[in-house]
Amino acid sequence: MEQEKILNDLANLPPEAQRQVFDFIDFLRTRYKKSPIPRKSVSINLADESFIGIWQDREDMKDSNKWLRNVRKSEWREPSL
Secondary structure, three states: OHHHHHHHHHHOOOHHHHHHHHHHHHHHHHHOOOOOOOOOOOOOOHHHOOOOOOOOOOHHHOOHHHHHHHHHHHHOOOOOO
């Protein structure tokens, strides 16, 4: 019964007021939108991942800090003017 009254009241409003009601309903729908169901996180052991140790035999990677500094020097050198 209450819904019929609301629909009747809405129908008796001028078009601009009806648009404002619909805009307000959209606003409320957005504001009170149900949050998605949180996914369960899957726990993994990184030590079991295949990429661990892929560079262990590379001689240039023995000192990763030195390797990175060299890459930065060669790739990030200042542009010549």
